[in-house]
Amino acid sequence: xxxxxxxxxxxxxxxxxxxxxxxxxxxxxxxxxxxxxxxxxxxxxxxxxxxxxxxxxxxxxxxxxxxxxxxxxxxxxxxxxxxxxxxxxxxxxxxxxxxxxxxxxxxxxxxxxxxxxxxxxxxxxxxxxxxxxxxxxxxxxxxxxxxxxxxxxxxxxxxxxxxxxxxxxxxxxxxxxxxxxxxxxxxxxxxxxxxxxxxxxxxxxxxxxxxxxxxxxxxxxxxxxxxxxxxxxxxxxxxxxxxxxxxxxxxxxxxxxxxxxxxxxxxxxxxxxxxxxxxxxxxxxxxxxxxxxxxxxx
Numbered sequence: 001x002x003x004x005x006x007x008x009x010x011x012x013x014x015x016x017x018x019x020x021x022x023x024x025x026x027x028x029x030x031x032x033x034x035x036x037x038x039x040x041x042x043x044x045x046x047x048x049x050x051x052x053x054x055x056x057x058x059x060x061x062x063x064x065x066x067x068x069x070x071x072x073x074x075x076x077x078x079x080x081x082x083x084x085x086x087x088x089x090x091x092x093x094x095x096x097x098x099x100x101x102x103x104x105x106x107x108x109x110x111x112x113x114x115x116x117x118x119x120x121x122x123x124x125x126x127x128x129x130x131x132x133x134x135x136x137x138x139x140x141x142x143x144x145x146x147x148x149x150x151x152x153x154x155x156x157x158x159x160x161x162x163x164x165x166x167x168x169x170x171x172x173x174x175x176x177x178x179x180x181x182x183x184x185x186x187x188x189x190x191x192x193x194x195x196x197x198x199x200x201x202x203x204x205x206x207x208x209x210x211x212x213x214x215x216x217x218x219x220x221x222x223x224x225x226x227x228x229x230x231x232x233x234x235x236x237x238x239x240x241x242x243x244x245x246x247x248x249x250x251x252x253x254x255x256x257x258x259x260x261x262x263x264x265x266x267x268x269x270x271x272x273x274x275x276x277x278x279x280x281x282x283x284x285x286x287x288x289x290x291x292x293x294x295x296x297x298x
Contacts, residue, residue: 185224250281
């Protein structure tokens with residue numbers, strides 16, 4: 001067998017000679033031996049794996065969501081997010097489907113109804129919202145863009161009764177003026193420019209705090225760029241951006257609904273109200289992570 005020197009191996013592996021000597025001294029390279037003070041290394045030796053080499057096992061919430069989504073894992077955090085985020089976000093916007101019906105649709109791809117009528121749009125938008133969550137997970141690490149935001153709206157509203165209306169733009173900005181909670185929003189002609197400015201300002205910082213993500217959410221809802229579906233798209237963006245910045249996400253549920261609306265309404269005067277509401281919802285999500293034994297950094 002031919003043996004090489006530390007210098008030759010360092011050049012071959014494109015690492016420092018000191019690192020090669022450490023590998024030898026720590027016994028990480030098989031069949032090496034010393035001649036005096038010189039290490040002799042088999043020419044077919046393989047560089048040891050680094051300790052910090054990326055592991056296949058999930059480490060972050062996003063890792064777990066991707067892993068469980070890919071493996072169609074039932075009863076885990078991915079399953080939980082699909083049901084809780086879909087039910088609560090749709091319920092805030094007036095969906096009459098129950099939590100059990102939402103779960104049943106997700107788990108069986110069927111709908112159970114007893115002695116009552118069900119709005120078809122509620123069903124379609126529930127199924128569509130499941131797909132939106134997948135899109136958020138799939139694109140979580142990518143910068144936020146107009147194209148992605150529009151794609152979320154298209155996925156949410158595709159196939160609904162709204163999509164059959166000539167004046168309703170599915171996957172594009174609104175054509176008609178609209179209000180939210182009695183408050184005036186951006187005129188249709190203003191939306192494109194205001195969204196570009198908002199995204200440019202937001203994306204200027206590579207890492208965002210939870211306060212900056214919530215501030216973006218307020219500005220997005222104030223613009224209200226779509227004819228309908230702004231709240232759900234906005235909350236999906238909230239979830240995505242928390243994942244992207246390794247911040248524990250949150251789901252606005254029935255308990256937080258009125259505080260959430262009040263926080264949006266009073267943002268210009270008192271930002272802490274909405275932030276505190278979101279942090280309270282975040283505490284609920286942390287309880288989910290504790291249950292599923294998923295680590296979080298904040």
